[in-house]
Amino acid sequence: MTTSAADVITGLLRGRYGFDGVDCTGFNAITGNHIPGSTTLPPRLGGVEELSVAEQAVLPLDARADRLGGETDLELVLDAARSGAVSEARVDESARRILRDKFRLGLCDDPDVNPDAATERVGAPAPVELGRRVQQRSLIHLAGQRLYTEGIDPAVAARYSTVVERAEDAAAAIVRSAAPYEKREGFMKQFRGVTCQRTQEHSDFGSAHSDRLSTRPR
Helix, strand or coil, X not given: CHHHCHHHHHHHHHXXXXXXXXXXXXXXXXXXXXXXXXXXXXXXCCCCCCCCHHHHHHHHHHCCCCECCCCCCCHHHHHHHHHCCCCHHHHHHHHHHHHHHHXXXXXXXXXXXXXHHHHHHCCCHHHHHHHHHHXXXXXXXXXXCEEEEECCCHHHHCCCCEECCCHHHCCEEEXXXXXXXXXXXXXXXXXXXXXXXXXXXXXXXCCCCCCCCCCCCC
């Protein structure tokens, strides 16, 4: 469960960047997911398979995640609190964040949706422009920059930047390498090679690489 990493959630997200919103783990990482009439997806544990379910539930809570994504068993949190593995104060911290968002949205005072208001707000110019500005700020402009590459044709990279041979001489680096891959069979395999009937666009969204954190570089 990469979403249980304390150095990422507590150290980077909440500490360095001051984020105090709700953090949700990856879905069904602890208990998996049963799809009625179809199949059961296994847990996606990410290197903590040797721990008990109770211990796995404590990890994201210790890291200050607020929600166990997709998990429906309340006992995962209640047992952690009863055993003392997680303090009530820690549970209250997450409860406050979650309830704060609900109150901000008015879900506790007026939970009914006004269709007319929704039509006016969705796609309104101000939030659309904000979204564009956020996307622009997330982009890295490479034109004219000194660029170090691995696994990329230097001639292709040279169309956009000045390619250098040493990483220490570069302003940015792009490294393309083969990720460790553990071949797995199962439900998601049937989604390989899906073609959208409307656009005829091909998608491989079901073929993401998976591996264990204990895997050594090959």
